[in-house]
Amino acid sequence: MRYQDLSYWLSSLDEPLTPRPGLAGDTDADVAIVGAGYTGLWTAYYLALADPSLRIVVLEKEIAGYGASGRNGGWCSALLPTSLPALARRHGRDRALDMQRAMHETVREVGRVVAAEGIDCDWRAGGTVVLARSDVQLGRARAAVAEAREYGLADEDLVLLDAAEAAARCHAEGVRGGTYTPHCAAVHPAKLVRGLAEAVERRGVRVFERTPVTAVRAGVALTPAGVVRAPVVVRATEGFTPALPGQRRAVAPVYSLMVATEPLPEATWARIGLAERETFSDYRHVIIYGQRTADGRLAFGGRGAPYHFGSRVRPDYDREPRVFAALRRVLGELFPALGPAVPVSHVWGGPLGVARDWTASVGLDRTTGLAWAGGYVGDGVGSSNLAGRTLADLIRGVTSDLTALPWVNHRSPRWEPEPLRWLAVNAGLRIMFSADEAELRTGRPSRRAAAFSRLLGH
Numbered sequence: 001m002r003y004q005d006l007s008y009w010l011s012s013l014d015e016p017l018t019p020r021p022g023l024a025g026d027t028d029a030d031v032a033i034v035g036a037g038y039t040g041l042w043t044a045y046y047l048a049l050a051d052p053s054l055r056i057v058v059l060e061k062e063i064a065g066y067g068a069s070g071r072n073g074g075w076c077s078a079l080l081p082t083s084l085p086a087l088a089r090r091h092g093r094d095r096a097l098d099m100q101r102a103m104h105e106t107v108r109e110v111g112r113v114v115a116a117e118g119i120d121c122d123w124r125a126g127g128t129v130v131l132a133r134s135d136v137q138l139g140r141a142r143a144a145v146a147e148a149r150e151y152g153l154a155d156e157d158l159v160l161l162d163a164a165e166a167a168a169r170c171h172a173e174g175v176r177g178g179t180y181t182p183h184c185a186a187v188h189p190a191k192l193v194r195g196l197a198e199a200v201e202r203r204g205v206r207v208f209e210r211t212p213v214t215a216v217r218a219g220v221a222l223t224p225a226g227v228v229r230a231p232v233v234v235r236a237t238e239g240f241t242p243a244l245p246g247q248r249r250a251v252a253p254v255y256s257l258m259v260a261t262e263p264l265p266e267a268t269w270a271r272i273g274l275a276e277r278e279t280f281s282d283y284r285h286v287i288i289y290g291q292r293t294a295d296g297r298l299a300f301g302g303r304g305a306p307y308h309f310g311s312r313v314r315p316d317y318d319r320e321p322r323v324f325a326a327l328r329r330v331l332g333e334l335f336p337a338l339g340p341a342v343p344v345s346h347v348w349g350g351p352l353g354v355a356r357d358w359t360a361s362v363g364l365d366r367t368t369g370l371a372w373a374g375g376y377v378g379d380g381v382g383s384s385n386l387a388g389r390t391l392a393d394l395i396r397g398v399t400s401d402l403t404a405l406p407w408v409n410h411r412s413p414r415w416e417p418e419p420l421r422w423l424a425v426n427a428g429l430r431i432m433f434s435a436d437e438a439e440l441r442t443g444r445p446s447r448r449a450a451a452f453s454r455l456l457g458h
């Protein structure tokens, strides 16, 4: 397998993606981190920044950015998989708001660090426009803004757009309105993760690639090439977590798939818009997401690929022709300016991690020294930075505003054993798809989808 083939992003880098040397024998460290995606690397970054004397080792089974971090949609957003009301029900309104504000700040923090570290990742803080293309979707846009107001969030955080305002940002077919938030930046995800790996190495962190961890226990990470002994071991393996012993039911790997077009002519961009490289989506149930890339392509993705029995993750699951065809069709519907044959040049996908209660978490078990972060669903680009900063405080024993956030030490329940897990996840996907179809047909909101969302605690 060529790492370049894993995503358009990895294929577009100016580097050969030669793996760094792997671990060769046993070693000692203060902190061992398993996984060189954003979570592992941000954790290493903030630890090394706070205490340059710490001996930090990152163990990666392939290369930095092999996982979702090198393949995603490049929305560095302030989104969380859990809604504000759901967080407020569990932790109270103030702590829910603290979490949301911390996410707003996180987008700025990532922008600040990429500038400070000279990570050229096509960063553009153009916000997000979410389109409403039917009455039902317009209803959801209004409800989203009303909910934001209930929590004290202002127009500066989320604003309702009329049809003209929405189309001025993103001229998709049939736009009736939408919402806009400034709290998002478009990034080249692979440049970000590869740049982060270099930034942590500059600070003395040792990154071992092609070094799979076969087990994690208190005080050790085991690999075929040697044992890393460290009082703190961080699991930053997200969608790949179920392959680790004892973690099969910790998160469900759900696939998100993407396509990228050829670079589009300026005349086409003049019709589509996205002049500020706003990331974009719409108010359907089965999530779609897109960005205008710095080199003038549309990178566009969506959920909908099946969950695989036993939480298996395999390279061929990244490719689902049915989903790629659907993405291409939806792009063509959204933007007729692309013409009848949408010029797709790249297709790819990858696993993300879904916790049983749809709640991301970060934590450290002080008795074992085992730490973790993840369960971000499709929102890990921003939240992994918050997770990394928070883990750095937890590991150094610092009490801070970050360690008081409600996702700290939250324990999600384990997923059901199979075949229940397979039935539940795939049934959920089917309900959302048929809800979107039914809404288009009837023009009425789907009650089944609403009931399913409530079941998930959204």
Ligand SMILES: Cc1cc2nc3c(=O)[nH]c(=O)nc-3n(C[C@H](O)[C@H](O)[C@H](O)COP(=O)(O)OP(=O)(O)OC[C@H]3O[C@@H](n4cnc5c(N)ncnc54)[C@H](O)[C@@H]3O)c2cc1C
Pocket: 034, 035, 036, 037, 038, 039, 040, 059, 060, 061, 062, 063, 064, 065, 066, 067, 068, 069, 070, 071, 072, 073, 074, 075, 076, 077, 211, 212, 213, 214, 236, 237, 238, 239, 240, 241, 244, 255, 256, 257, 258, 289, 301, 349, 350, 351, 352, 353, 373, 374, 376, 377, 378, 379, 380, 381, 382, 383, 384
């Ligand atoms: C197609 C797609 C689109 C997405 N779009 C967005 C988006 O636009 N915005 C957003 O916020 N989020 C998005 N996400 C989610 C986001 O990419 C992830 O939440 C985020 O990258 C998770 O980072 P991570 O470091 O926790 O995990 P990963 O990036 O998956 O990294 C985990 C790393 O651990 C390594 N690893 C696993 N097991 C082992 C082991 N046993 N030993 C050693 N190493 C191991 C893997 O090789 C991998 O490199 C998307 C995800 C996908 C797949």
